[in-house]
Amino acid sequence: MIPIITAHHExxxxxxxxxxxxxxxxxxxxxxxxxxxxILGALILLIPVSLxxxxxxxxxxxxxxx
Amino acid sequence: MEADFGWDRGAISLAASIGxxxxxxxxxxxxxxxxxxxARKVVIPSLLVLGVSMVLLMQTFHLVFLIAMxxxxxxxxTSGAGDPITGAMLAKWFRRHRATVLGISMAGxxxxxxxxxxxxxxxxxxxxxxxxxxxxxxLVLAFALPAAFFIFRESPDKMGLQPDxxxxxxxEVGRSRKASGDQAKGPLETESWRRALRSAPxxxxxxxxxxxGATTAIMGTHFVPYAVDKGVTESTAAxxxxxxxxxxIFGLVGISxxxxxxxxxxxxxxxxxxxxxxxxALLLLPGGWGIWTFVGIGxxxxxxxxxxxxxxxxxxxGLRSLGTMNSIAFLAHQIGSAAAxxxxxxxxxxxxxxxxxxxxxxxxxxxxxxxxxxxxxxxxSIRYQEPExxxxx
Numbered sequence: 052m053i054p055i056i057t058a059h060h061e062x063x064x065x066x067x068x069x070x071x072x073x074x075x076x077x078x079x080x081x082x083x084x085x086x087x088x089x090i091l092g093a094l095i096l097l098i099p100v101s102l103x104x105x106x107x108x109x110x111x112x113x114x115x116x117x
Numbered sequence: 118m119e120a121d122f123g124w125d126r127g128a129i130s131l132a133a134s135i136g137x138x139x140x141x142x143x144x145x146x147x148x149x150x151x152x153x154x155x156a157r158k159v160v161i162p163s164l165l166v167l168g169v170s171m172v173l174l175m176q177t178f179h180l181v182f183l184i185a186m187x188x189x190x191x192x193x194x195t196s197g198a199g200d201p202i203t204g205a206m207l208a209k210w211f212r213r214h215r216a217t218v219l220g221i222s223m224a225g226x227x228x229x230x231x232x233x234x235x236x237x238x239x240x241x242x243x244x245x246x247x248x249x250x251x252x253x254x255x256l257v258l259a260f261a262l263p264a265a266f267f268i269f270r271e272s273p274d275k276m277g278l279q280p281d282x283x284x285x286x287x288x289e290v291g292r293s294r295k296a297s298g299d300q301a302k303g304p305l306e307t308e309s310w311r312r313a314l315r316s317a318p319x320x321x322x323x324x325x326x327x328x329x330g331a332t333t334a335i336m337g338t339h340f341v342p343y344a345v346d347k348g349v350t351e352s353t354a355a356x357x358x359x360x361x362x363x364x365x366i367f368g369l370v371g372i373s374x375x376x377x378x379x380x381x382x383x384x385x386x387x388x389x390x391x392x393x394x395x396x397x398a399l400l401l402l403p404g405g406w407g408i409w410t411f412v413g414i415g416x417x418x419x420x421x422x423x424x425x426x427x428x429x430x431x432x433x434x435g436l437r438s439l440g441t442m443n444s445i446a447f448l449a450h451q452i453g454s455a456a457a458x459x460x461x462x463x464x465x466x467x468x469x470x471x472x473x474x475x476x477x478x479x480x481x482x483x484x485x486x487x488x489x490x491x492x493x494x495x496x497x498s499i500r501y502q503e504p505e506x507x508x509x510x
Binding site: 067068069070071072073074075076078084085087088091092094095096098099100102103106 | 225228229232233234235236238239240242243256260261263264267268337338340341342351352354355356358359
């Protein structure tokens, strides 16, 4: 039910692989659930927010020139 | 969901499998709609439906609801906002840097997936799967949808601009660039996808892409049990897969960048051949050596086929039916994926090992590499065409 990260296109990830990945992340970083949600959530939000910021910046620059 | 409803994993897998098939088979139709009406009219409604269907999935009360919402509605919406359509739109904006831009776009999808998967899992653990669906739906509606609405523009010519941000029309033949208002036309360039299907290159690419789907999906599903069979722990297998996805981003962008400088089909063949070497290492080297060699070699080739195939399709058949052509190739990829996953599981049950199914899909990489290598790129690609003398100024 969770989008796959291992193929090129849409699909569902293997639950065993997901469990193993999560276990590995827990072992490596040792963060608790909510901290991980906040850190990953912030990183996810950063991508579209950065895109929109760059878009607004360039639109303003081009608009100013025109 | 398993715990709340007492469903077994097979029931949830059924919804996922239906979703995969619906996604693959609706893609060509949505590709056709894109070719006729443009990206905004396909991608924006698709993102809206995707976001709303994700929010509605919090209301899941029966398996039929899950199948309808996830396996059908969401799968169709995912087709409308997927790589074949966004890739076709990006191909209009870039000619010289086409593969590079497609590679960057797909690397973005790869990075997004790497963040979103653990995020969703942590969110489910911290809250509930119903909350997770709402959060995912809101992410789509609040960020992806506005980004598409404000940023997406159909093509540079509709805005009086040139591809690649050029100030004037530029024609590229091989490695040379000339300022010219005349645009060359490839011998197979067409508006009709039916006519395109009567030519060889699309079948060569679809055949190879089928193998691509088979070789990536079988590994995505059966990698951990295979690694455990070879005496590697689940945790190490997960680390190996994570590293492979990291290498994949470098491979994806790097190979795309090179293909804009030196052509596509030889690199595409090289990517398939490299993946074949990875498979050989995985099967023939002992234990962890096989796993890590596979990760090192295969990682660079994991997604690299996608931008190369899309840009080669655009170079050969032009842009007017690219949404449909990309989607047909994608369908071949998804059929390969679904067949290989099923085949791997069945053969494992039958023989007690993954060796035979992995070896069989791995061997298919040889014809895939040959099929790509024999595409007559210089004859058909617009990158190697001169304008007709009568049109030349």
